[in-house]
Amino acid sequence: MRTIYLLSLMILTGLFSCNSSSTQSTNTDTAASAMATDTGMHMMADSAKMIxxxxxIPAxxxxxxxxxxxxxxxKSPFKVEMGVKNMKVDTAGLVLPDEGHHHLLIDAGDSVAAGTVVPKDAQHIxxxxxxxxxxxxxxxxxxxxTLQYADGIHRSYGAALSATIEVNVK
Structure with a gap:
C-alpha cells in the first residue's frame, strides 16, 4: 500500500514539474506571442510534405x-495605406490562388525571396x-x-509582388 502512495506521489510530482506554462501575462507584443495568435503560423513538422x-502570380x-x-x-507617427492590384487581400491561414496579405518591411531590404516565409520581428510587420x-x-x-505580399502561410511572392520607397521622417 505504501508503494502505491509513493508511486502516485512520484507521478504527480513529475507531471507538475514538467508543466512549463506560466500564468503571468505581459502587455508587450513579442514576436513569439504574435506568431502564436497569427492563424497562418501553426504547422506540424510532418505537414511540410503536404504544403x-x-x-x-496573376498577370x-x-x-x-x-x-x-x-x-x-x-511626420511620425504616420499612416501607411497598402494596396494590391489583380489579387484579393485575405487573412493568413489557407493557401488560395490569387490571394494573400501584406507585410511591411522597415529598413529591411527590397523584398524577401519568393517562397521564403517572411520573418516576424520589429522590421517585418x-x-x-x-x-x-x-x-x-x-x-x-x-x-x-517595402510592401511585401505573401500567401496564406506567409511565404513571400518575392520581388514581383513588392514595392519599395524611401521616406524622410521629421
Missing part, C-alpha cells in the same frame, strides 16, 4: 503604397488579419519601406 506550392498583379510617394517627408493600413512610428531620418 501546397506557392500560387502563381498584372502588383502591390503599391496608396498614400505615400518615394522621397516624401512625413505582418498583416495576417487582412489589414490594408497601419500607423508607423519611426525616429527622424531616412527610412526604406
Amino acid at each position: 501546397a506550392p506557392l500560387p502563381a 498584372g498583379a502588383a502591390v503599391y503604397f496608396k498614400n505615400l510617394k518615394n522621397g516624401e517627408t512625413v 505582418h498583416f495576417g488579419k487582412g489589414q490594408t493600413e497601419t500607423t508607423v512610428t519611426l525616429p527622424p531620418g531616412k527610412h526604406r519601406l
Whole structure:
C-alpha cells in the first residue's frame, strides 16, 4: 500500500514539474506571442510534405503604397495605406490562388525571396488579419519601406509582388 502512495506521489510530482506554462501575462507584443495568435503560423513538422506550392502570380498583379510617394517627408507617427492590384487581400491561414496579405518591411531590404516565409520581428510587420493600413512610428531620418505580399502561410511572392520607397521622417 505504501508503494502505491509513493508511486502516485512520484507521478504527480513529475507531471507538475514538467508543466512549463506560466500564468503571468505581459502587455508587450513579442514576436513569439504574435506568431502564436497569427492563424497562418501553426504547422506540424510532418505537414511540410503536404504544403501546397506557392500560387502563381496573376498577370498584372502588383502591390503599391496608396498614400505615400518615394522621397516624401512625413511626420511620425504616420499612416501607411497598402494596396494590391489583380489579387484579393485575405487573412493568413489557407493557401488560395490569387490571394494573400501584406507585410511591411522597415529598413529591411527590397523584398524577401519568393517562397521564403517572411520573418516576424520589429522590421517585418505582418498583416495576417487582412489589414490594408497601419500607423508607423519611426525616429527622424531616412527610412526604406517595402510592401511585401505573401500567401496564406506567409511565404513571400518575392520581388514581383513588392514595392519599395524611401521616406524622410521629421
